[in-house]
Amino acid sequence: MSASFASALGAARDAAAAQHYPEGALYIVATPIGNLADITLRALHVLQLADTVACEDTRHTQALLRAYGIDKGAAQLLAVHQHNEAEAAQAVVQRLQQGQRVAYVSDAGTPGVSDPGARLVAAVHAAGLRALPLPGASSITTALSAAGAVAHSAEHGGFVFAGFLPVKNAERASVIAQQLAAEPRCVVLLEAPHRIGELAQALGVLGTRPVTLARELTKQFEEITTQPAQALTAWLDGSPQRSRGEFVVLLHPVPVAGNDGESLRVLRLLLAELPLKSAVRLAADITGASRNVLYDTALAWKRDGANGTDAESDAAD
Template identity: 45%
Template sequence: MSPQPGTLYVVATPMGNLRDMTPRAVDVLGEVDIVAAEDTRHSGRLLAHFGVRARLLSLHEHNEDERVDTLMNRLQAGEHIALISDAGTPLISDPGFRVVRAAHRAGIRVVPVPGASSPIAALSVSGLPTDRFCFEGFLPARAGPRRRVLEGLRQEPRTLVLLESSHRIEGALRDLVAVFGAERQGVIARELTKAFETVQSLPLGELLGWLQADDNQRRGEFVLVVEGAPDADVDQAEQDRVLGLLLAELPVKKAAAVASGILGVPRNALYQRALALRDH
């Protein structure tokens, strides 16, 4: 007779302040057969702090593919496994997706043990709309690809939540100013729950200046929260006025692109309107 499959627990751990560890998380980590951890040395110290003795198995971006079968075999043999990351909620820009997907496909129960999450923590204190938001994780490291991604997000109406590292934060903010404009509201949430936690809300242009003025504010781990694009419901007469002025000096395609930047209206819609005005 086949054993009853085990359970895969996805367990959130503190981002910095150890008091954010939930009692339920401590209980689960102490009861499972294996804890799959991103960095076993880091997680070993965390578990020792809470008096948890657990068998640790490394699971990180470089070995996740080869670990999936091992973990699935153990779960199907009836073992219970907890999945944790170095900090916060697993799988949010961290390893674990392949394991969770494989568990679902194998009919294995997957249980969340919720807790700290830096994107949600930053969003909650940002002062920006939270009813609809878009989590984009880390932007590309290089300026060219990063700007292309931001161009694709420029008209996104939902609040944007981004992650960034200390050595890329200034470049990311500079590109946000260039693509979104200096007046779009932004928030830096730095080192959340840690000793030097900082939450600063300013228009993007001022936020970049604030960051550049203080070397200390360019250290640590960052969440960027950015206001969504303004309402694109611009009066048709205003669209026609702006397009008319631009069409007097520019080709249709260029006029539509410039008008899009001015009005916050999708370029394709303005291009069609510009063609109609030109041919009128």
């Protein structure tokens, strides 16, 4: 056990032991995404209490448990990962039916979102058994909280979780052009370090749309930066270190023009007579609206095949 966690187990018992932890239940336990200190006291207590710890990688989880001073034998660890989740879920159900408490952890973060766990929880519910969540670290919410990328508006509020995009270049480009480019809300993507360069290049078609890259979250070399989509590749190329670590990528909401509708009305009229760039430049000069915002709005109209009438009406409401 790491000396820095010597008192953590006692504190976990004092803080969490009074709660009832039913037998025959699956406990979904969030674990740190990098910094070992980001473990909850309730998670430590349940990991001690569990008869079985189901996990993505038994070696990784054994090392994690030992860092906290929790000793589980090999028979108490059960591998449940993306390649065997359907079959291993039945083994978990059998242990639950025997009255065991089973804790499930992914390699990092909250299980069942981008990591395995959804099929396991579905199988547990299908068997009429309980699945109890223990919230904690999540790379998704961690990045969102520090990026300022979620709009608070009735029309474009919230965010969309898209996870990992297709690996093949053509498929990835199609998703970006046909789905993500037209999505006005914040979009959350995940990417591995060996593919971040390809993703950055593909996102370049989004032009000036702000994109936040968050890497090595909660670790010593954590880095969070926001760049125009077209500048992502240049930023990554600025240092070899910038392509290391797991990435959360946030596409900021598509900006919309002013809410009085005047800039939209002027832009629509100019677009009917002039090329897009000229119309945007003149609309910005006439109304004082942001040229970048007007440009992105005009592109959005073009993608949607609209002439701006509906958008103008909405903005005037």
